[in-house]
Amino acid sequence: MDDLSGKHFCPEHATCPDEATLLALADGELHDPALAAQVGQCATCSHRLAHLRQLQASLHQRLYRLFCPSSDTLLWYRQGWLPPERATLVEHHLQVCPHCAAEFALFERSLGGADAWQGPGRYTSTRPIR
Numbered sequence: 001m002d003d004l005s006g007k008h009f010c011p012e013h014a015t016c017p018d019e020a021t022l023l024a025l026a027d028g029e030l031h032d033p034a035l036a037a038q039v040g041q042c043a044t045c046s047h048r049l050a051h052l053r054q055l056q057a058s059l060h061q062r063l064y065r066l067f068c069p070s071s072d073t074l075l076w077y078r079q080g081w082l083p084p085e086r087a088t089l090v091e092h093h094l095q096v097c098p099h100c101a102a103e104f105a106l107f108e109r110s111l112g113g114a115d116a117w118q119g120p121g122r123y124t125s126t127r128p129i130r
């Protein structure tokens, strides 16, 4: 079995971070500007980091859909019919998931009216997904 942690793949620099560290950097888990700058200096590692970032992005995209509430749930949330603890989950999800935010915005438009949702307001800024 291949253990990624501690594995050093950079042939040029012994000081370059290992795979696990690069992954943490790509994920934003590890915030280390000095290390990021060092990786930027190394063609091998910055290329590797870009690749890992891409992987992470597509992974997150799939996760979005995996944890997405159904349209019914969104509608229920919009109508205020969800129990508070689920409403909180949906509210948080809408702030991080552009897919559902877009769907929710659609509900808003079709249901509309004076009682328009007054929430965090980030759901209107649907950025294009890569």
Ligand SMILES: [Zn+2]
Residues within 6 Å of the ligand: 010, 011, 012, 013, 016, 042, 043, 044, 045
């Ligand atoms: Zn390197």
Ligand SMILES: [Zn+2]
Residues within 6 Å of the ligand: 064, 065, 067, 068, 069, 093, 097, 098, 099, 100, 101
């Ligand atoms: Zn979602």
